[in-house]
Amino acid sequence: SMLALVSLFSFSVLVSAEIGGGAFPMTGPPPRGGPTTPPANGWGVYTPQSYPDSISDFAACQMPGESFLCDPNRILDGNVTEAHRQLDHSLNSIRSTTQCACTAADANFGVCKGEGGYTVSLALVDKIALDANNDNKVDRINAAMKFANTLRGIQDRGQCDDDILVFLSREDQVMWTSTGDVAGRALTVELINEVTLNAETYFVRGEYTAGLSYTLDKYGQILRGEQVDLTPPSGWYWPFPLWAVITIGVVLGLVALALLALSIYGCTRCCCTEKDEYQMGTRM
Numbered sequence: 001s002m003l004a005l006v007s008l009f010s011f012s013v014l015v016s017a018e019i020g021g022g023a024f025p026m027t028g029p030p031p032r033g034g035p036t037t038p039p040a041n042g043w044g045v046y047t048p049q050s051y052p053d054s055i056s057d058f059a060a061c062q063m064p065g066e067s068f069l070c071d072p073n074r075i076l077d078g079n080v081t082e083a084h085r086q087l088d089h090s091l092n093s094i095r096s097t098t099q100c101a102c103t104a105a106d107a108n109f110g111v112c113k114g115e116g117g118y119t120v121s122l123a124l125v126d127k128i129a130l131d132a133n134n135d136n137k138v139d140r141i142n143a144a145m146k147f148a149n150t151l152r153g154i155q156d157r158g159q160c161d162d163d164i165l166v167f168l169s170r171e172d173q174v175m176w177t178s179t180g181d182v183a184g185r186a187l188t189v190e191l192i193n194e195v196t197l198n199a200e201t202y203f204v205r206g207e208y209t210a211g212l213s214y215t216l217d218k219y220g221q222i223l224r225g226e227q228v229d230l231t232p233p234s235g236w237y238w239p240f241p242l243w244a245v246i247t248i249g250v251v252l253g254l255v256a257l258a259l260l261a262l263s264i265y266g267c268t269r270c271c272c273t274e275k276d277e278y279q280m281g282t283r284m
């Protein structure tokens with residue numbers, strides 16, 4: 001059992017080293033999801049006004065038909081076609097499985113048109129247009145917020161300000177969710193922040209498809225009024241740094257090894273003594 005203990009320690013040290021790889025969101029250099037492919041429609045960097053509409057101009061959004069997903073720069077990782085199909089399905093399913101939230105009090109925003117519930121759109125870019133001297137983390141977050149709010153206003157896909165737009169810029173390492181007033185009653189700022197922080201666990205590893213899937217999954221559960229589990233996905237979330245855990249793990253492993261060696265030594269001595277006594281006993 002001592003041996004099992006030692007291997008358990010070494011295993012946990014190895015596992016924690018593996019999981020800790022993507023440790024602290026936003027501290028490393030922005031990971032690139034493969035070689036930069038020139039955008040199909042010639043726009044490298046978008047503004048909300050130049051961004052294609054995924055319903056009227058789905059080809060520019062790299063989609064085979066009308067969609068709530070737009071990925072003109074093809075920033076998704078893995079099998080991009082499959083990623084598009086999967087995310088498009090998630091967006092459609094949120095719309096068909098939620099209830100229209102417009103009440104009589106929201107009448108000046110609009111009324112339910114029998115088009116399903118919340119409309120969530122997903123807009124992806126490689127990079128937001130920013131001034132060269134206005135390109136720090138705070139500027140990028142502000143730019144993403146402005147981009148998302150403006151684009152949601154232009155597309156105007158809700159029934160009564162119940163639309164949601166999730167915007168992600170790969171190079172800027174930022175995701176921003178813009179909600180209409182009515183949608184914001186269900187998908188609150190607190191919930192958005194929690195989901196976004198969790199999704200960053202995927203984004204820092206360059207797993208944009210998985211991070212966006214996670215985000216849409218959670219938003220769907222929240223908007224359907226289901227119980228939602230917001231414990232962070234696998235990643236390093238302990239309040240002390242990884243190196244400390246590895247050091248403690250190694251020290252504990254050494255202690256366990258020393259105990260093992262001691263117990264083997266003790267056992268052999270113990271056996272020998274018994275043998276001696278037995279031999280002495282027979283001689284008498």
Ligand SMILES: *[C@@H]1O[C@H](CO)[C@@H](O)[C@H](O)[C@H]1NC(C)=O
Pocket residue numbers: 079080081082085
């Ligand atoms: C990518 O996904 C599509 C759609 O699911 C599939 O038809 C295609 O074979 C996949 N390509 C690769 C290289 O796996």
